[in-house]
Amino acid sequence: MKEISRSESQEPHNIRLTSLRRALTWLKAGHLDLAMDLLQKLADAAPGDPQIGYALAATRLRNGQASEALKCFNSLLKTNPGHTGALQGRGLCLHSLGDRPAALDAFRQAVSTDPLSWRAWQSIADITPYEDDRIHALEGAADALRVMCQTGGSGRNALIATAEALLNARKPGRATHLLESRASEFKNDPLLIRLLARSLYHQGRFADAFAEATRLLTPVPEAALQPPPAFEPGRATKVLIEIQSILSAAGVTSFLAAGTLLGFHRSGGPLLHDRDIDIGVLRNPEGGPDIAGILRAHPEVLLPAISRPGDRYFGLIHRGVAVDIFLHDKEDHHLLCGVSALPGDIQWRLRTFTLTTASYGERHWTIPSEPELYLSQSYGPRWQTPDPGFASAISSPALYNTDPFARSYYAIVRACRARAGGDPSKASALLRQSPIPLPWPETGADLLPADTRPSD
Numbered sequence: 372m373k374e375i376s377r378s379e380s381q382e383p384h385n386i387r388l389t390s391l392r393r394a395l396t397w398l399k400a401g402h403l404d405l406a407m408d409l410l411q412k413l414a415d416a417a418p419g420d421p422q423i424g425y426a427l428a429a430t431r432l433r434n435g436q437a438s439e440a441l442k443c444f445n446s447l448l449k450t451n452p453g454h455t456g457a458l459q460g461r462g463l464c465l466h467s468l469g470d471r472p473a474a475l476d477a478f479r480q481a482v483s484t485d486p487l488s489w490r491a492w493q494s495i496a497d498i499t500p501y502e503d504d505r506i507h508a509l510e511g512a513a514d515a516l517r518v519m520c521q522t523g524g525s526g527r528n529a530l531i532a533t534a535e536a537l538l539n540a541r542k543p544g545r546a547t548h549l550l551e552s553r554a555s556e557f558k559n560d561p562l563l564i565r566l567l568a569r570s571l572y573h574q575g576r577f578a579d580a581f582a583e584a585t586r587l588l589t590p591v592p593e594a595a596l597q598p599p600p601a602f603e604p605g606r607a608t609k610v611l612i613e614i615q616s617i618l619s620a621a622g623v624t625s626f627l628a629a630g631t632l633l634g635f636h637r638s639g640g641p642l643l644h645d646r647d648i649d650i651g652v653l654r655n656p657e658g659g660p661d662i663a664g665i666l667r668a669h670p671e672v673l674l675p676a677i678s679r680p681g682d683r684y685f686g687l688i689h690r691g692v693a694v695d696i697f698l699h700d701k702e703d704h705h706l707l708c709g710v711s712a713l714p715g716d717i718q719w720r721l722r723t724f725t726l727t728t729a730s731y732g733e734r735h736w737t738i739p740s741e742p743e744l745y746l747s748q749s750y751g752p753r754w755q756t757p758d759p760g761f762a763s764a765i766s767s768p769a770l771y772n773t774d775p776f777a778r779s780y781y782a783i784v785r786a787c788r789a790r791a792g793g794d795p796s797k798a799s800a801l802l803r804q805s806p807i808p809l810p811w812p813e814t815g816a817d818l819l820p821a822d823t824r825p826s827d
Contacts, residue, residue: 390409390412390413391410391413391422391423391426393409394406394409394410394413394426394430395426397409398426398429398430398433403430403433403434404434406426406430407427407430407431407434410423410426410427410430411427413427414427419450421447421450421451421454424443424446424447425443425444425447425454425456425457425460427443428440428443428444428447428457428460429456429460431443432460432463432464432467437463437464437467437468438464438468440460440464441461441464441465441468444457444458444460444461444464445461448461453484453485455481455484455485455488455491458477458478458480458481458484458488458491459477459478459481459488459490459491459494461477462474462475462476462477462478462481462491462494463494465477466494466498471498471500474494474498475495475498475499478491478492478494478495479491479495482495482511486511486515487515487518487519488515489511489512489515489516489519489532489536490512492508492509492511492512492515493508493509493512493536493676495508495511496508496509496512496539496676497673497676500667500668502663502664502679502680506540509536509539509540509676510540512536512539512540513533513536513537513539513540513542513545516529516532516533516536516537517533517537517545517549519533520533520549527557527560527563530549530550530553530557530563531562531563531566533546533549534546534549534550534563534566534570535566537549537570538566538569538570538573538677539675539676539677541573541677541679543569543570543571543573543574544570544574546566546570546573547567547570547571547574550563550566550567550570551567554567561587564583564584564586564587565584565587565784567583568580568581568583568584568587568780568784571583572777572780573713575713575714575715575716577715577716577774577776577777577780578774578776580776580777580780581776581777581779581780581783581807584780584783584784585783585809587783587784587787588783588787588809600691602641602643602644602645602646602647602692603692604634604640604641604642604643604645606690606691606692607641607645607647607648607692608640608641609690610648610689610690610692610694611627611631611641611648611650611694612734613689613690614648614650614672614689614694614696615650617665617666617669617672618650618652618660618662618665621660621665622660623652623660623662623665624652624653624726624737625650625651625652625696625737626650626651626652626726626736626737626738626739627649627650627651627736627737627738628649628650628651628697628708628739629649629651629695629697629749629763630642630645630647630649630763631645631648631649631650632649632738632739632742632745632746633746633749633750633754635729635731635736635738636729636731636738636742636743636746637754637755637757639731639732640731640732642757644757644759644797646693646788647686647692647693647694647695648692648693648694648695649695649697650694650695650696650697651696651697651698651699651708651739652696652697652698652699653698653699653701653706653726654683654698654699654700656701658681661680662682662685662696662698663678663679663680663681663682663685664680666685666687672687672689673687673688673689674687675687682698682711683697683698683700683708683709683710683711683712684696684697684698684708684709684710684711697709699721701723702720704722704723705720705721705722705723706720706721706722706723706724707719707720707721707771708721710764714772715772715773715774715777716773716774716777717764717770717773717777717778717781718770718771718772718773719749719763719767719769719770719771720769720771721745721748721749721769722744722748724739724740724741724744724745725739725740726738726739726740727739727740729742748768748769749763749767749768749769750763750767750768751767751768759797759800760796760797760799760800760801760804761800761804762781762782762785762801762804764778764781764785765778765779765781765782765785765801765804765805765806766778766804775806775807776807778805778806778807779805779806779807779809782801782802782804782805782809783802783805783809785801786798786799786801786802789801
């Protein structure tokens with residue numbers, strides 16, 4: 372009988388490993404059907420292989436087959452109950468199928484088995500109904516990622532994830548320290564520059580954030596630009612109605628505010644050149660309503676992890692549309708609203724108003740009383756004349772006790788966003804509004820893309 376060599380005995384394993392790598396490449400590229408077909412063949416040929424079983428389960432989950440994926444994860448956990456990836460996947464399946472308590476149990480098993488399972492920590496933060504539990508999970512994710520970053524060989528993606536987690540845990544000082552400690556490795560990386568600028572901004576270090584953001588105003592190949600999603604007024608109106616309905620069902624009266632009111636009052640709908648919808652809420656003396664609690668309780672709304680109860684601003688993306696919700700506080704004979712409680716941050720002061728209703732299109736909307744006075748205070752006496760380059764966070768007459776470096780920071784990041792969207796004239800207009808002189812070309816042709824919301 373011929374003796375089988377070691378290399379010959381390993382050949383089927385090597386073939387499977389090569390095929391598995393190919394399937395994972397298809398999966399990473401988004402070709403789910405190709406990955407699924409190959410993984411199913413591998414699973415049939417090698418039943419019980421944990422690597423193949425996990426990859427097949429993950430692919431089914433990404434393909435929207437939560438029930439089938441759950442069976443795969445459960446099968447894998449029978450033979451390997453401590454597989455944290457399978458526990459995380461099981462939790463995602465259960466949540467997709469509407470069983471939030473069981474999903475939370477799965478995520479908690481994952482972090483109990485391995486405290487460095489940062490994705491499981493983040494999943495707990497995403498779906499737990501308890502705020503203390505959510506904060507604990509956000510801190511768990513940040514700590515786990517920080518440990519991973521301190522180990523040798525952690526790369527750019529780990530650094531980005533750790534900085535984001537620290538910001539979500541509201542530890543911007545630690546995020547700044549981490550990014551500055553690794554600056555020599557990624558000194559010209561625009562995403563890390565934006566992260567460092569955001570971290571500085573969240574500390575109220577507006578001048579430092581501005582200085583860091585100016586590094587984004589450098590030449591960049593066109594291929595590196597990532598344009599933001601196009602703003603669609605029709606879809607935006609539907610999202611506006613939906614969010615206001617959610618708030619109304621919780622007993623909260625909201626109103627059209629800022630640019631959304633400007634668009635509806637001037638032309639009956641959202642501004643064609645807008646970037647989001649703006650919703651206002653009057654805050655009561657006790658600090659309510661609890662916008663964070665209302666939105667997090669809704670199964671189809673995902674509020675950013677950085678948001679907290681008591682915030683005066685909530686920014687989210689819902690069904691592909693950016694939504695800004697501003698709470699207004701009464702002070703003397705005025706109402707104040709802004710993006711954070713940091714002294715010097717973007718803030719507007721308006722003369723006190725009550726609420727009334729107005730008909731725009733075929734629908735009645737709640738708006739501030741004396742809307743034309745509101746718009747004149749917010750946008751100046753020429754508010755009826757369209758000006759696509761105007762930004763209220765930079766140039767509104769209603770800005771109050773706002774640091775000029777905070778305004779200039781916004782000028783840069785908004786200009787970068789406009790440039791990424793292929794609108795250099797708007798980028799130029801935004802740069803010209805900066806209260807701190809910016810010595811870059813007025814065309815805005817050399818701008819890198821950047822985040823648009825330091826409070827996100």
